[in-house]
Amino acid sequence: MKVKYTVLTLLVVLALVLSACGAQSQPAVVRIGWLSGPDSLNIGVAWLGTAYTISGLTYSTMYRFNLDGTFSFDLGTDVKRSEDGLVYTFTIREGVKFHDGQPLTAKDVAFTYNLVMAHEDFPTLHSYVDTFASVEAPDDKTVVVTLTEAIPNIESKLVYLYVFPEHIWKDHSDGEAATSFENLEMIGSGPFKMVEYKANEFIRLGTNKDYYGGAAKVDEVIFQVFQNSDVLVQALKSGQVDMVTSVPNTSVQTLKTDANIKIVAGAPFSPDLTDIIFNTTDPENCPIADGGLCTGHPALRDKQVRLAMAYATDKQKIIDVVLLGLGEPGIALIPTGLGEWFNTNIRDYEYDVDKANQILDEAGYKDADGDGVRDMPDGSQPLTFRLNWPNTQSTYPRVAELLSEMWSELGITLEMQVVESDTLTAQCCPALDFDIIIWGWIADPDPNTLLIIPTTDQIPTGYNETGFSSARYDELFVKQGVELDLDKRREMVWEMQAIVHENVPYIIPYYPFAVQAYRLDRFTGWKDSETKVALEDNSSLLNIEPIK
Amino acid sequence: MNRWHYFRNKAGWSLFTLIFVIVLNFFLFRVMPGDAARQGIRDPRLTKETIEAIRVRFGLDKPVINCIDSLNPVRFGSCSVNPLDTQFFIYVKNLLKGDLGVSFYYNRPVSDILGERLWNTILLIGAGQILAILIGVFLGVLAAWKARSAIDYTALFTGLLAWSLPAFWLGIILVFWGSNHGFPIGGKATPGISSYPFLTQIGDIARHLILPTFTYTVIFMGEYTLLMRSSLMDVLAEDYILTAKAKGLSTFQILKDHALKNGMLPMVTLIAINLGYTVGGVIQIEAVFSWPGLGGALFEAVSRRDFPILQGGFLLIAVSVIIANFIADLTYSYLDPRVQTE
Numbered sequence: 001m002k003v004k005y006t007v008l009t010l011l012v013v014l015a016l017v018l019s020a021c022g023a024q025s026q027p028a029v030v031r032i033g034w035l036s037g038p039d040s041l042n043i044g045v046a047w048l049g050t051a052y053t054i055s056g057l058t059y060s061t062m063y064r065f066n067l068d069g070t071f072s073f074d075l076g077t078d079v080k081r082s083e084d085g086l087v088y089t090f091t092i093r094e095g096v097k098f099h100d101g102q103p104l105t106a107k108d109v110a111f112t113y114n115l116v117m118a119h120e121d122f123p124t125l126h127s128y129v130d131t132f133a134s135v136e137a138p139d140d141k142t143v144v145v146t147l148t149e150a151i152p153n154i155e156s157k158l159v160y161l162y163v164f165p166e167h168i169w170k171d172h173s174d175g176e177a178a179t180s181f182e183n184l185e186m187i188g189s190g191p192f193k194m195v196e197y198k199a200n201e202f203i204r205l206g207t208n209k210d211y212y213g214g215a216a217k218v219d220e221v222i223f224q225v226f227q228n229s230d231v232l233v234q235a236l237k238s239g240q241v242d243m244v245t246s247v248p249n250t251s252v253q254t255l256k257t258d259a260n261i262k263i264v265a266g267a268p269f270s271p272d273l274t275d276i277i278f279n280t281t282d283p284e285n286c287p288i289a290d291g292g293l294c295t296g297h298p299a300l301r302d303k304q305v306r307l308a309m310a311y312a313t314d315k316q317k318i319i320d321v322v323l324l325g326l327g328e329p330g331i332a333l334i335p336t337g338l339g340e341w342f343n344t345n346i347r348d349y350e351y352d353v354d355k356a357n358q359i360l361d362e363a364g365y366k367d368a369d370g371d372g373v374r375d376m377p378d379g380s381q382p383l384t385f386r387l388n389w390p391n392t393q394s395t396y397p398r399v400a401e402l403l404s405e406m407w408s409e410l411g412i413t414l415e416m417q418v419v420e421s422d423t424l425t426a427q428c429c430p431a432l433d434f435d436i437i438i439w440g441w442i443a444d445p446d447p448n449t450l451l452i453i454p455t456t457d458q459i460p461t462g463y464n465e466t467g468f469s470s471a472r473y474d475e476l477f478v479k480q481g482v483e484l485d486l487d488k489r490r491e492m493v494w495e496m497q498a499i500v501h502e503n504v505p506y507i508i509p510y511y512p513f514a515v516q517a518y519r520l521d522r523f524t525g526w527k528d529s530e531t532k533v534a535l536e537d538n539s540s541l542l543n544i545e546p547i548k
Numbered sequence: 549m550n551r552w553h554y555f556r557n558k559a560g561w562s563l564f565t566l567i568f569v570i571v572l573n574f575f576l577f578r579v580m581p582g583d584a585a586r587q588g589i590r591d592p593r594l595t596k597e598t599i600e601a602i603r604v605r606f607g608l609d610k611p612v613i614n615c616i617d618s619l620n621p622v623r624f625g626s627c628s629v630n631p632l633d634t635q636f637f638i639y640v641k642n643l644l645k646g647d648l649g650v651s652f653y654y655n656r657p658v659s660d661i662l663g664e665r666l667w668n669t670i671l672l673i674g675a676g677q678i679l680a681i682l683i684g685v686f687l688g689v690l691a692a693w694k695a696r697s698a699i700d701y702t703a704l705f706t707g708l709l710a711w712s713l714p715a716f717w718l719g720i721i722l723v724f725w726g727s728n729h730g731f732p733i734g735g736k737a738t739p740g741i742s743s744y745p746f747l748t749q750i751g752d753i754a755r756h757l758i759l760p761t762f763t764y765t766v767i768f769m770g771e772y773t774l775l776m777r778s779s780l781m782d783v784l785a786e787d788y789i790l791t792a793k794a795k796g797l798s799t800f801q802i803l804k805d806h807a808l809k810n811g812m813l814p815m816v817t818l819i820a821i822n823l824g825y826t827v828g829g830v831i832q833i834e835a836v837f838s839w840p841g842l843g844g845a846l847f848e849a850v851s852r853r854d855f856p857i858l859q860g861g862f863l864l865i866a867v868s869v870i871i872a873n874f875i876a877d878l879t880y881s882y883l884d885p886r887v888q889t890e
Binding site for chain 2: 040045120122130176179182196200220225230234237240421442444452453458461
């Protein structure tokens with residue numbers, strides 16, 4: 001034991017001495033702390049947003065998705081759309097090189113798009129080429145994309161199609177070869193290149209000095225995984241990291257008192273929402289063939305009941321208690337972070353318990369047996385609903401408690417239970433074996449991914465979790481998907497939100513803020529006042545420089 | 549002859565347990581509700597066709613075993629399928645070849661992932677266990693020797709306190725303290741240290757080990773102290789100890805030659821059990837210090853329905869428990885020859 005200790009002590013001293021020596025000629029290294037690293041460096045098979053973050057730093061794409069919600073050219077320099085809206089001819093930058101020195105040409109772009117098209121087993125990436133019919137590269141700087149239908153949102157389809165080098169991926173393009181490729185070297189053409197990767201520990205990215213957009217002013221960016229958010233905050237406070245991509249709301253107050261730390265809060269890069277899901281499914285429309293059970297409480301099929309519950313939901317109180325104020329009240333499925341797609345005309349149901357009670361009285365839901373709980377108009381059963389939420393979110397239990405309090409004022413009781421998230425998926429959809437669920441969605445740059453959720457076609461697939469069905473909504477969804485006129489499309493998207501809001505299949509309590517923080521004494525130039533908060537984005541990492 | 553028979557008997561049971569675990573491991577995780585092909589993720593970008601393609605990629609489209617297509621929900625299928633074309637027998641066949649499969653989530657071979665993680669966990673558990681055993685046994689012996697004295701009560705109190713400390717809480721306290729005193733609080737090594745000389749790297753890992761190892765040691769040493777104390781006090785009350793005293797042996801000699809060997813018996817059992825359980829029990833310490841160990845990998849895999857990682861990981865734990873117990877059984881027969889004749 002003695003020998004062991006002595007050796008250990010010696011090593012510690014040695015390490016301290018050596019690390020102190022090295023400190024003088026250190027290159028500028030930005031250390032970023034986050035809660036989870038990418039699941040794979042092969043973006044084709046990846047699921048996590050963090051994999052997209054890293055790919056965004058190491059690869060180039062046709063368009064770049066900016067923090068203000070707009071798109072701008074990255075590799076592209078010009079685009080021409082055919083009369084019928086089906087053929088896009090892109091011209092791309094010349095002289096772009098991959099990290100290994102090989103030139104990037106239109107052939108690489110076409111190769112990549114074709115690769116993704118051929119791989120239906122790429123879980124998230126494949127969805128971006130769903131309307132692609134063919135992609136060709138007639139010469140080194142021209143890419144021709146032909147679509148199956150005219151769509152208004154080609155930019156949003158291209159922002160995540162990271163251009164792979166054909167000379168590397170051609171050996172990893174067929175079937176299993178593509179899905180089992182780990183892509184550890186991550187050769188791309190973006191502003192940063194892979195230096196070292198330790199799965200679930202850290203990623204070291206070096207600056208690409210030849211980057212066509214101007215090289216970063218730092219030498220290296222390190223993303224380090226901290227599995228616990230309180231420890232992550234402590235790492236920032238003690239200076240072990242320079243920036244953290246997420247701060248728990250509970251730590252905001254204490255961090256504010258630290259003069260060396262700045263907190264940034266606002267809409268996340270991929271805006272998200274928390275939704276209270278009502279099972280409105282009529283047993284007649286039950287997707288039995290897909291495993292539908294449709295055991296929802298009959299009262300929740302009545303719009304008046306849902307409306308009363310909406311009036312009795314104090315969203316601001318939920319935000320203040322659960323998020324400590326770091327969020328904004330929700331309206332429909334489109335979060336404010338999606339910019340112009342968010343319908344600013346809708347006036348939300350104002351918190352009014354008396355009005356809510358009045359609605360229920362008028363609809364005939366009386367407390368027939370005098371037990372303090374309202375009953376169905378026919379007296380068959382009380383308004384006692386099952387309320388479930390997944391175990392993955394620490395905020396949901398508090399939301400549930402508050403809802404129980406608020407709705408008890410209406411004579412509604414809840415049977416609350418947390419459920420393991422995959423089990424809840426099995427219960428939820430398309431089984432529709434629940435009354436009310438608290439859950440959430442994350443948005444894509446284009447509103448389509450969220451708009452598709454309440455369509456009738458998505459009941460059997462399980463994405464339409466409420467079982468909501470409206471012919472007008474379905475019609476609008478199809479129409480806006482091929483409307484090339486931006487203003488007309490926006491009008492339809494706004495109307496769709498109004499339909500959802502009016503029928504109350506959901507109550508959207510809030511759109512939570514992203515909360516990040518950085519140290520003021522290490523680097524300057526963080527983009528902290530953009531529309532959306534993402535300090536780990538290219539926009540910040542290409543701009544920051546060390547404080548001398 | 550006797551010893552050989554005892555060995556064979558124990559080895560046979562170990563093998564039987566192992567086969568049982570292999571079978572159970574496969575079916576247990578498939579009984580959980582949920583869809584492994586979508587990893588617990590609900591994303592409108594995932595179409596039905598994509599989920600089907602992923603299912604085919606991982607072989608999840610094949611029946612679980614003859615007559616049964618899936619376990620949750622239970623769906624019966626054809627009994628006439630070729631057994632070699634069912635998920636269970638493909639799993640067994642690959643296992644016999646030493647192939648643990650590919651993680652659904654990381655798309656990497658399970659043996660690679662678990663291999664990295666296992667070494668990290670062994671490093672943490674190894675350092676922690678050795679310290680905990682040494683300190684625990686030392687305090688336990690000291691307490692039993694000086695029974696009902698101030699030393700005993702101090703050791704007893706320390707042991708109880710250490711044993712009842714939640715690992716998570718102690719870890720967080722150490723994080724707050726350590727981060728202000730220059731200790732690294734996350735990970736196994738400083739990112740970028742790999743370009744430094746070997747000795748620097750070792751030193752860096754050692755620095756990262758200090759706080760988690762300390763937590764581990766404190767949490768486990770209490771249990772050892774208490775058990776060692778009570779076990780040794782029982783032994784010290786035996787008649788043959790009185791005989792030894794009457795022969796005029798010094799207290800140290802009595803402890804060393806007569807009491808300790810017998811007093812260690814329950815300790816061996818506990819250590820063997822702990823070695824198996826700590827892989828899972830160390831999860832909390834791993835989570836606080838972001839230690840990339842086995843516990844965390846398994847915890848993540850459960851929520852993602854990553855069957856290959858779960859099967860491989862639990863097999864690994866089962867094997868280590870079985871081996872630890874097997875060794876413990878053999879150690880008994882050495883410490884107490886009566887065991888093998890029973």
